[in-house]
Amino acid sequence: MPGAVASSRGAAADRDAPIRKTFPGRVWYDAKADYKVPARFVPQPKGTKIPIANVRGEISYEDVAGYLEFTLDGATVRLDALGDDDGDLFVIFRDATSEKTTYPPGRFLSIPKPKDGVWFVDFNKAYNPPCAFSAYTTCPLPPPQNWLKGEVSAGEKYAGRKS
DSSP: TTTTTETTHHHHEEEHHHHHHOOOOOBOOOOGGGGGGEEEEHHHHHOOOEEEBTTTTTTEEEEEEEEEEEETTEEEEEEEOOOOOSSOOOEEOGGGGGGGEEEEEEEEEEEOOSSSSSSSGGGGGGOOOOTOOOOTOOOOOGGGGBBBBHHHOOOOOOSSSSO
Protein backbone atom coordinates (compact mmCIF):
# COMPACT_ATOMS: atom_id res chain seq x y z
CA MET A 1 0.00 0.00 0.00
CA PRO A 2 1.54 3.38 -0.95
CA GLY A 3 2.49 5.52 2.05
CA ALA A 4 2.19 2.58 4.44
CA VAL A 5 4.79 1.94 7.11
CA ALA A 6 5.15 -0.98 9.47
CA SER A 7 4.29 -0.23 13.07
CA SER A 8 5.92 -1.82 16.10
CA ARG A 9 3.03 -4.28 16.20
CA GLY A 10 3.63 -5.44 12.65
CA ALA A 11 0.48 -3.90 11.14
CA ALA A 12 0.70 -1.28 8.42
CA ALA A 13 -0.13 2.34 9.20
CA ASP A 14 -1.34 4.37 6.24
CA ARG A 15 0.29 7.81 6.22
CA ASP A 16 -1.96 8.75 3.32
CA ALA A 17 -5.23 7.86 5.08
CA PRO A 18 -7.88 10.58 4.58
CA ILE A 19 -8.44 10.97 8.33
CA ARG A 20 -4.74 11.66 8.80
CA LYS A 21 -4.61 14.15 5.95
CA THR A 22 -7.68 16.06 7.19
CA PHE A 23 -6.81 16.08 10.91
CA PRO A 24 -7.45 19.69 11.99
CA GLY A 25 -4.78 19.66 14.66
CA ARG A 26 -5.14 20.42 18.32
CA VAL A 27 -6.80 23.65 19.42
CA TRP A 28 -6.22 25.33 22.79
CA TYR A 29 -7.71 28.19 24.75
CA ASP A 30 -5.29 31.05 25.37
CA ALA A 31 -3.49 30.39 28.66
CA LYS A 32 -4.89 32.30 31.63
CA ALA A 33 -3.11 32.74 34.97
CA ASP A 34 -6.47 32.41 36.82
CA TYR A 35 -6.65 28.76 35.78
CA LYS A 36 -3.42 27.78 37.54
CA VAL A 37 -4.33 27.54 41.21
CA PRO A 38 -2.60 26.29 44.36
CA ALA A 39 -4.26 23.24 45.87
CA ARG A 40 -4.22 21.23 49.03
CA PHE A 41 -3.71 17.51 48.47
CA VAL A 42 -5.45 15.22 50.94
CA PRO A 43 -4.19 11.63 50.59
CA GLN A 44 -6.51 8.67 51.03
CA PRO A 45 -5.48 5.45 52.79
CA LYS A 46 -3.55 3.09 50.51
CA GLY A 47 -5.94 0.71 48.77
CA THR A 48 -8.87 3.18 48.64
CA LYS A 49 -10.66 2.63 45.34
CA ILE A 50 -13.26 4.54 43.34
CA PRO A 51 -15.39 3.29 40.45
CA ILE A 52 -14.37 4.63 37.04
CA ALA A 53 -16.58 3.96 34.02
CA ASN A 54 -15.20 3.90 30.50
CA VAL A 55 -16.74 4.86 27.17
CA ARG A 56 -18.00 1.27 26.71
CA GLY A 57 -19.94 1.42 29.99
CA GLU A 58 -17.57 -0.93 31.81
CA ILE A 59 -16.68 -0.14 35.44
CA SER A 60 -13.28 -0.68 36.99
CA TYR A 61 -12.24 0.11 40.53
CA GLU A 62 -9.11 2.27 40.54
CA ASP A 63 -6.79 3.25 43.38
CA VAL A 64 -7.42 6.86 44.33
CA ALA A 65 -4.40 8.71 45.69
CA GLY A 66 -6.56 11.33 47.35
CA TYR A 67 -8.25 14.56 46.44
CA LEU A 68 -7.17 18.06 45.54
CA GLU A 69 -9.05 20.97 47.09
CA PHE A 70 -8.72 24.50 45.77
CA THR A 71 -10.60 27.69 44.98
CA LEU A 72 -11.66 28.40 41.41
CA ASP A 73 -13.78 31.40 40.44
CA GLY A 74 -14.55 32.02 44.13
CA ALA A 75 -15.86 28.50 44.78
CA THR A 76 -14.21 25.67 46.68
CA VAL A 77 -13.59 22.72 44.34
CA ARG A 78 -12.58 19.17 45.15
CA LEU A 79 -11.34 16.66 42.57
CA ASP A 80 -10.47 13.02 43.16
CA ALA A 81 -7.04 12.17 41.78
CA LEU A 82 -5.50 8.88 40.76
CA GLY A 83 -1.81 8.38 41.48
CA ASP A 84 1.16 7.54 39.30
CA ASP A 85 4.15 5.49 40.46
CA ASP A 86 6.32 8.62 40.43
CA GLY A 87 4.03 10.54 42.81
CA ASP A 88 2.32 12.63 40.13
CA LEU A 89 -1.47 12.82 40.07
CA PHE A 90 -3.94 12.17 37.26
CA VAL A 91 -7.40 13.77 37.18
CA ILE A 92 -10.30 13.01 34.87
CA PHE A 93 -12.81 15.87 34.92
CA ARG A 94 -15.72 17.39 33.10
CA ASP A 95 -17.07 20.94 33.25
CA ALA A 96 -19.76 23.13 31.68
CA THR A 97 -17.66 23.66 28.51
CA SER A 98 -18.05 19.94 27.73
CA GLU A 99 -21.22 20.56 25.73
CA LYS A 100 -19.90 23.69 24.03
CA THR A 101 -16.20 23.92 23.22
CA THR A 102 -14.44 20.93 24.80
CA TYR A 103 -14.64 17.17 24.36
CA PRO A 104 -18.13 16.20 25.63
CA PRO A 105 -17.18 13.24 27.87
CA GLY A 106 -14.40 15.16 29.66
CA ARG A 107 -10.70 15.91 29.73
CA PHE A 108 -7.53 14.70 31.44
CA LEU A 109 -5.12 16.62 33.61
CA SER A 110 -1.70 15.51 34.81
CA ILE A 111 -0.46 17.21 37.96
CA PRO A 112 3.24 16.89 38.73
CA LYS A 113 4.37 16.19 42.25
CA PRO A 114 5.62 19.50 43.67
CA LYS A 115 9.28 20.05 44.42
CA ASP A 116 8.54 22.65 47.14
CA GLY A 117 5.46 21.02 48.72
CA VAL A 118 2.86 23.22 46.98
CA TRP A 119 0.55 21.45 44.55
CA PHE A 120 -0.83 23.37 41.56
CA VAL A 121 -3.84 22.50 39.45
CA ASP A 122 -3.18 24.05 36.03
CA PHE A 123 -6.26 23.75 33.84
CA ASN A 124 -4.30 25.40 31.00
CA LYS A 125 -2.73 21.95 30.59
CA ALA A 126 -6.03 20.02 30.45
CA TYR A 127 -6.04 17.77 27.39
CA ASN A 128 -8.35 15.52 25.43
CA PRO A 129 -8.23 11.75 25.91
CA PRO A 130 -7.37 9.47 22.99
CA CYS A 131 -11.11 8.85 22.45
CA ALA A 132 -11.43 12.41 21.13
CA PHE A 133 -9.31 11.38 18.17
CA SER A 134 -10.15 7.72 17.49
CA ALA A 135 -13.15 5.46 17.80
CA TYR A 136 -10.72 2.59 18.38
CA THR A 137 -9.71 3.54 21.93
CA THR A 138 -11.31 2.92 25.30
CA CYS A 139 -11.02 5.89 27.64
CA PRO A 140 -12.02 6.36 31.27
CA LEU A 141 -14.77 8.86 32.01
CA PRO A 142 -14.78 11.40 34.84
CA PRO A 143 -16.41 10.10 38.00
CA PRO A 144 -19.53 12.09 38.96
CA GLN A 145 -17.72 13.84 41.83
CA ASN A 146 -15.29 15.30 39.24
CA TRP A 147 -18.04 17.01 37.22
CA LEU A 148 -17.54 20.73 37.77
CA LYS A 149 -20.62 22.95 37.60
CA GLY A 150 -18.88 25.99 36.14
CA GLU A 151 -16.99 26.51 32.92
CA VAL A 152 -13.25 25.93 32.80
CA SER A 153 -12.34 27.83 29.61
CA ALA A 154 -8.75 26.61 29.67
CA GLY A 155 -6.72 23.83 28.14
CA GLU A 156 -7.50 21.91 25.00
CA LYS A 157 -10.67 22.53 23.03
CA TYR A 158 -12.39 19.90 20.93
CA ALA A 159 -11.56 20.43 17.26
CA GLY A 160 -14.67 18.45 16.32
CA ARG A 161 -16.80 21.40 17.50
CA LYS A 162 -17.04 24.95 16.25
CA SER A 163 -15.74 27.36 18.87
